[in-house]
Amino acid sequence: MSEAKRRYTIKDIAEQSAVSLSTVSLVLNGNTRISAATRDRVHATMKRLGYQPNRMARALAWKHTRTLAVVMPQLRHAFADVYFGEIISGIYDKASKLGFKVLLEIARAEFIESREYIRLYDQKYIDGMLFIGANNKHKFIADFADKTRPFLLVNSYSKQHDVNYVVSNYKYGAWQAAQHLLRLGHQRVGFIGGGLNEIQTSQDICESFNEVIQPRLTVDGWLTEEGGMKAAAEIVTADPSITAIFALNDKMALGAIRKLTEMGRRVPADLAVVGFDDIPQASYSIPSLTTVHQPLYEIGKQSCERLIELIHKKVERVQEVLPIYLTVRESCGAKRPAPQAA
Amino acid sequence: MSEAKRRYTIKDIAEQSAVSLSTVSLVLNGNTRISAATRDRVHATMKRLGYQPNRMARALAWKHTRTLAVVMPQLRHAFADVYFGEIISGIYDKASKLGFKVLLEIARAEFIESREYIRLYDQKYIDGMLFIGANNKHKFIADFADKTRPFLLVNSYSKQHDVNYVVSNYKYGAWQAAQHLLRLGHQRVGFIGGGLNEIQTSQDICESFNEVIQPRLTVDGWLTEEGGMKAAAEIVTADPSITAIFALNDKMALGAIRKLTEMGRRVPADLAVVGFDDIPQASYSIPSLTTVHQPLYEIGKQSCERLIELIHKKVERVQEVLPIYLTVRESCGAKRPAPQAA
DNA sequence: CTGAAAGCGCTTACAG
DNA sequence: CTGAAAGCGCTTACAG
Structure with missing residues (x-):
């Protein structure tokens, strides 16, 4: 009381506003049946005292916590x-x-x-x-x-x-990516996957993509940039005829681009790369990444x-x-x- | 009551254990003055009913929320x-x-x-x-x-x-980095900064580094990888005699390495690069990054x-x-x- | 339009 | 070792 400056309660506000506890509570909760006059009076003293309602007490009475x-x-x-x-x-x-x-x-x-x-x-x-x-x-x-x-x-x-x-809509996103690649003339594509056994949406992407283009090769890229690098190398080495790579997320796609560039392959001139997610880096990588945007x-x-x-x-x-x-x-x-x- | 299955309260536990509310509360709070027998009995019924104390009520009584x-x-x-x-x-x-x-x-x-x-x-x-x-x-x-x-x-x-x-200890970290560079024979170094006007710890790194080595050039890299790339290019172009670059954080250091590599400079053969933070990528970049580790x-x-x-x-x-x-x-x-x- | 009273589910002196 | 009672700070029917 002396040292720990006591916080004001609804009771203080009631006294100082010359109304009852109920009234204070009612204005606190914006109940419209309180007259404008007393409402304003109560608000004034709440402001004056810097009153803040105790959330735990409210939660207890309300039976919910927000x-x-x-x-x-x-x-x-x-x-x-x-x-x-x-x-x-x-x-x-x-x-x-x-x-x-x-x-x-x-x-x-x-x-x-x-x-x-x-x-x-x-x-x-x-x-x-x-x-x-x-x-x-x-x-x-x-x-x-x-x-x-x-x-x-x-x-x-x-x-x-x-x-x-x-x-x-992962499925539709993957469908769009595949259609795009197909329209561009790509038939031989490599797929970099990740979480295919655990993540439902990864499976969806994979399935949906497969319905449009059957990848020549599917390699796990562990959803990381490093994994994408490895996977890309593995894909182009295993099947040099591949003309495009789709990665299930941008991190892997970015890794793939990086690796391919290191290997002397030009993206997109030699190989097209498409990702998924549209993370910030996708737009300022070189080349910038074509990808499915997730909001x-x-x-x-x-x-x-x-x-x-x-x-x-x-x-x-x-x-x-x-x-x-x-x-x-x-x-x-x-x-x-x-x-x-x- | 009928539809919304009522949660048990301390009162239920008290009744079903044939003790008072106080006693239940006391065992809830691990008070040792309750006999082992009744303690166990109360615990048993709490367990049986799947009782969970209401945190809002406790917070209200305790006057703190945890x-x-x-x-x-x-x-x-x-x-x-x-x-x-x-x-x-x-x-x-x-x-x-x-x-x-x-x-x-x-x-x-x-x-x-x-x-x-x-x-x-x-x-x-x-x-x-x-x-x-x-x-x-x-x-x-x-x-x-x-x-x-x-x-x-x-x-x-x-x-x-x-x-x-x-x-x-940012200052000591920066000091170590500078000393290391100095011991390696670097006298002409470029400094990539970031947040020097807003962030106290950035200032500390800068000051501390300066006490050991006076950088030839200090360029702002905005704390980002892209900024680091730009800054690195600017530094080596402005002063080709520079033999090392220190960046205030790893992102910029990594960007610097990337840019220098693109420009045909070998790291560390042509230029040394040191960063700060020790983010995960620091250890698997090529070359791996020497940096100040922050726990x-x-x-x-x-x-x-x-x-x-x-x-x-x-x-x-x-x-x-x-x-x-x-x-x-x-x-x-x-x-x-x-x-x-x- | 406003108030008195019971209640939310706990804790904590205080008695015994 | 255990219990009755007051209190934590609100809300909400219920009266008037």
Whole structure:
């Protein structure tokens, strides 16, 4: 009381405004049945005293907290990826706008084993949860299939478990990329994959691409730039007749370009390269990268908005697929004179 | 009650264990004055009912929340940097271990202007705050100079405002790098800077380096790889006699290596390059990068631990400087035959 | 249009 | 070793 300067409470405001606790609470919550006069009076004294309502008390009375958790996978350097950054940025902005706070969680072993992902709800710590970067190995997702707790997969989805999601149209994106390559006259193409066994959306890209062009060779590039370099070298060495390489993400595509350049192959003159994601580097690499653009920030925003609708029971389930489009730049050679038919 | 399956409360546990509310609360908090027998009985029924204490209620009674905010600067693609990822990882792990939750905030204009950074405390939402990536422009830091609220700068510090911090020894790191170059016989070196006007630690590196070697040329590389490329080109063009380049961070150093290689200069045979930070790419670039290693994960852990001490009033202020060391790899040429004296 | 009272689910002196 | 009671700071029917 003496040292730790006591914070004002609703009671102080009531006294100093000469109204009851209820009235203060009512104006705090913007209830319109309070007269403008007393409303203003109360606001004035709140301002004068610098009053801030105690969120824990409100949460307790409200039975909800207005905070949601965003959980990221346990990836070393996971944050090092624009991918997560953009999505989280979108989530944060939308959450802030809607008055929600964002709790950060990492899906480490302990988080899963202790069922912390459920306890957060049960302890009334969060109202909902967003999970970025899900893959087949995240079995705990099954616990959300009953739709009992607001939960949503961000830019991924599950075939095994019926849970909510917002995902971009990977299949259509891959289809566009393949069609583009085909139109450019490429028949012999190498495919650099990654996460094909764990990640549903990777599988989707692969499947969809295959429907348009059957790759001569599919090599795993581990989703990294280094992996892309290795894979590219392996592909052109194994089959020198290949005229184009498609990589499942930009990091690998960029690695491929780098490696091919080192090997003396010109991109796109000798080989076309197309990526997926459209990370910032894609536009300022040399040559700039033709790639499928993912609206990551938008995905984050949408996911957050839908989750909050789930929380407010405005919707019961969400299965949303966002549009996605090919961005043609230099690395595919579309802008050079039309290639000879094979 | 019927549809929304009611969660159990302390009252249910008390009834089903045939004890009072106080007793349940006491065992919940591990109070030792409860007999082992009743303790076990209570535990059993908690387990049987899957009871989880309501965190908001506890926070309200406790008057603290066991959650801390980590705020990141408003950088486009901020998360795209391992820098932040590693630090946050360290913070998260330590926080979890100590029973704290992590709230994520981004220092956008609105966050500052609405004084949300203060409201979070006043609303009793958080117990403390960690700020990563502070620079001179973050004037709001001044509001923490009175040490009234637990607050700590992570891997940065301020000369203008007296606030708590945990920072790595940038000066000593830069000193080591310069000494190393000097020992290798380099007298004519180019310096690639970044944030020299805004970031205190950048200034420190610059100053400290200058005390050992006076660079022939200092060029701003904007802390990015592209900037590093430009800067490197500018340096070697302006002064062809330069034998080494030091960059304030690895991204720029890596960009420099790339550019120099493109220009036909061999690193380290023709020019030595040294960076700062030791990001993952530093070890697998070609040539691998000699750089000053920053223990980012450790810094995150320490920061979090110190903040929690601040919260518990075990310490009153923290000004901690963590050791840092040069990691010698290929790009400095230390491993080639000793260079001729200039 | 406003207030008194019960309730949200815990914790913590204080008694015994 | 255990319990009754007051309190944490709000919200929300329910009266008037």
